[in-house]
Amino acid sequence: MAKHALSIPEAELKQLTATAAELATTYWSSLSTLPTFPSTSGPQTFELFTRPWDEAPRGSDVLQDFSVIAQHGRPSVGGFFGYVAGSGEPVGAIGDLLAGALNQNVTAWRSAPSAVVVERTVVKWLAEAIGCEGFNGSLCGGGSAANLMGLGMAREAKLPANEEGVIGGVVYASEEVHMSIAKAVALLGLGRKNLRLIPTDDQFRMRPDLLQEAIAADRRVGLKPIAVVASAGTVATGAIDPLEEIAAVARREDLWLHVDGAYGAAAALAVPERLKGLALADSLSLDAHKFLYQPIDCGCLLFRDAHFARKAFSNSGDYVQVFSQDSMEAFAFFDESMELSRRFRALKLWMSFQYHGRQAFREAILRDLAHAQTLATAIGKEPDLELLTPVTLSAVCFRHRSKNNQAILTRVIKRGRVFISNATIDGHFALRACFVNHLTTEADVEAIISEVIEAAGEVDS
Structure with a gap:
């Protein structure tokens, strides 16, 4: 029988998957020995990874590229504290491999029956776990996509644009809000000038009194307020806006409340006591590839009323028409999401959550929160260092009192023992360590202080 293009014999396929599994497990077992950032450069990576796409096949040799790619990538090691980037739990990664093997288009039940039910179940697990029982939603690429969809729902709920075109609308958020909110406002045609950034208090939380004043001021000049975005963990400091107070303002003013909880x-x-009020949101973003440690990408949008999701995103034609009258068989994610083609993101959550159990994830989160407090305490004991913000979640912002902190950051990253990032606090450059890493040990936390002090000794001023 003739071999078809792209077909792979069964024996060769078994060898490929075995080799891939060995590469992955070898990589995972090596993480404790890797620097937090590779010794690499732009020209070097360009030279390594820009080969032409040849006519002739390379066959299984291509798998050996993985080791070179890994060598020049940023590893998910225990000493990585930059950004808000989770650590890529291995069972989730295995779930991603199996999801790719299944190749399901999780767009509607008729396209992927089991995958659709798994995703709807996982979404309900997530909602229940954070105190939002009864919410529905869908998985997406990340917080940026979830925030865009949440504000798309807000616009259609309060100032419909899908039928007659965009006609304005004002959105309110903290001055500490994530950059994805400004992007979403612009992409929805509301205009960046219609995003009001509300000042924060001394804990970097939105001030509800100033929110109320801003809404009143806009109404007086004939503008149409439509939504408030509250932050459940700002990207710089981890600050949590006063959700219950902001929700009261939103209810009183008939505004949509979206919580950026990515x-x-x-x-x-x-x-749960630190995040009271999540269930008061109309929509809420959440990233499982952050505090739930899943491989990227794994964002989620939760919402209270699916009617507004369908109002924003349902635009079905004959191509995707569903004929079944059964409520499950008639379900379509494309009616409640901006995506039509959708990968099986839920499988990694389904497997990882059940493999480890809920308590293990709770303990991992508590350990990260404790790591942040440990670092804050250690900073307070160092006369050359200064803590700059309260530690509400797991982000710790600090600085060296007398040396150039940007130069210190560059040296710390180059040294490769730990990886920290930066933030701007009250207009000043700050060092920032963020703990969303199930691999972090107490020794990794202690190394942040020693690495910063030693790096400071290597810079002039």
Whole structure:
């Protein structure tokens, strides 16, 4: 029988998957020995990875590229504290491999029956875990996509544009809000000038009194307020806006409340008392590839009323028409999401959550929160260092009192023992360590202080 193009014999396929599994496990077992950032450069990576796409096949040799790519990538090691980037739990990664093997288009039940039910179940697990029982939603690429969809729902709920075109609308958010909110406002045609950034208090939380004043001022000049975005964990400091007070303002003013919980919402699994008010949201973003440690990408949008999701996103034609009258068989994610083609993101959550159990994730989150407090305490004991913000979740912002902190950051990263990032606090450059890493040890936390002090000794001023 003739071999078809792209077909692979069964024996060769078994060898390929075995080799891939060996590469992955070898990589995972090596993480404790790797620097937090590779010794690499732009020209070097360009030279390594820009080969032409040849006519002739390379066959299984291509798998050996993985080791070179890994050598020049940023590894998910225990000493990585930059950004808000989770650590890529291995069972989730295995779930991603199997999801790719299944190749399901999770767009509607008729396209992927089991995958659709798995995703709807996982979404309900997430909602229940953070105290938002009864919410529905869908998985997406990340917080930026979830925030865009949440504000798309807000616009259609309060100032419909799908039928007659965009006619304005004002959105309110903290001055500490994530950059994805400004992007979403612009992409929805509301205009960046219609995003009001509300000042924060001394804990970097939105001030509800100033929110109320801004809404009143806009109404007086004939503008149309439509939505408030509250942050459940700002990207710089981890601050949590006063959700219950902001929700009261939103209800009183008939505004949509979207909570950007991409960073912090999942922490409600472990510390619900710090995140009271999540269930008051109309929509909420959450990233499982942050505090739930899943491989990227794994964002989620949760919402209270699917009617507004369908109002924003349902635009079905004959191509995707569903004929079944059964409520499950008639379900389509494309009616409640901006995506039509959708990968099986839920499988990694389904497998990882059940493999480890809920308590293990709760303990991992609590351990990260404790790491942040440990670092804050250690900073307070160092006369040359200064803590700059309260530690609400797991982000710790600090500085060296007398040396150039930007130069210190460059040296710390180059040294490769730990990886920290930066933030701007009250207009000043700050060092920042963020703990969303199930691999972090107490020794990794202690190394932040020693690495910063030693790096400071290597810079002039």
